[in-house]
Amino acid sequence: MTDAPAFGLSDTDLAAHNTVFASDALKGRVAVISGGGGGIGRAIAWLYARLGASVVVTGRKPEKIDPLIEALRAAGHTASGETLDIRDRAQVDGFWARQWADKGGADILVNSAGGQFPQAAIDFSPKGWNAVIDTNLNGTWNMMQAAALKWREFEHPGSIVNIVVVTTHGLYGVAHSMAARAGVISLSQSVAVEWAPYNIRTNCIAPGAIETEGWNVYSPAARAAYPKTNPMMRVGTAWDIAEASAFLSAASGNFITGEVLTVDGGGQHWGETWTTGKPDYFDV
């Protein structure tokens, strides 16, 4: 098992966490999870594996993926990993070609790879802006289209879940990411229609404040305010997102496409989030 992360759930937690799903809910399915070594992706990998899926975990850093694969296999699950930068289209195409040529294809794609750095929008550098757009919008699209091309080629049904951010109101201090995520949501809604004839479903999950190691890039002051981003006055766990994702990927989601499932403790109805800390001039 990997060591307990500074924030969020450990592999030990994820191996034992209660689930509402039947143990065969994803039996025989192959699920590719980008960003699978991160907090939310790792929870999805554990849940999908525990529900009978064979999981393929991808990310840029082997040190995040390898211990997870080891832990999943030690628990008796079927898991493999591959390093992959979703921004690199050639790498993405190579990954999907190998997945179908040598590894039995895939049924499910979950795009959990993503992230941003907190900064006032007025200060974004062109390089910083491009890094976030390239990761969250272009990278997600690379994975979506490459997966869909294979599903169309093999006349195989597919399901995509994109992990985004709540975009119904501003999320202050990460405007670059909000622009990219709004793009992913709109893209997902559009291809949900275009790809329905190929039997490909495309949905998004918009998490609220979910405690994961991804929080390392936020200040202690910003993190301390996260419980106040919603009327439940607490943060969520990666398991909350994993169960929502399983609902969309499993047969329970068979008639759902083009949707955004918000899992934020009601945060889009009440609460505010400053990822850079609330400026004094709003603190009245």
Ligand SMILES: CCCCCCC/C=C/C(=O)SCCNC(=O)CCNC(=O)[C@H](O)C(C)(C)COP(=O)(O)OP(=O)(O)OC[C@H]1O[C@@H](n2cnc3c(N)ncnc32)[C@H](O)[C@@H]1OP(=O)(O)O
């Ligand atoms: C109601 C909802 C409540 C939600 C609350 C919580 C909000 C959301 C939380 C999360 O999403 S947590 C999980 C997400 N995980 C992360 O965000 C991971 C950390 N982020 C990153 O890895 C990067 O930001 C990245 C852009 C996603 C990765 O790109 P890349 O590897 O290319 O980055 P770098 O090479 O490090 O940087 C490229 C470029 O970007 C600029 N930049 C990077 N960091 C900063 C910074 N801290 N401040 C200012 N600018 C930054 C900069 O131009 C970099 O270029 P160089 O200057 O290094 O040449």
Ligand SMILES: NC(=O)C1=CN([C@@H]2O[C@H](COP(=O)(O)OP(=O)(O)OC[C@H]3O[C@@H](n4cnc5c(N)ncnc54)[C@H](OP(=O)(O)O)[C@@H]3O)[C@@H](O)[C@H]2O)C=CC1
């Ligand atoms: N936690 C939260 O509160 C919230 C999270 N989200 C979003 O949910 C998603 C998952 O977040 P979370 O698990 O918390 O964050 P983490 O930072 O823990 O995980 C994100 C993963 O994405 C991977 N990744 C980043 N860039 C790339 C890339 N170019 N190619 C491949 N993989 C990449 C990273 O792996 P590696 O470094 O190995 O590449 C990392 O493990 C992100 O999009 C995040 O922004 C949305 C709202 C709230």
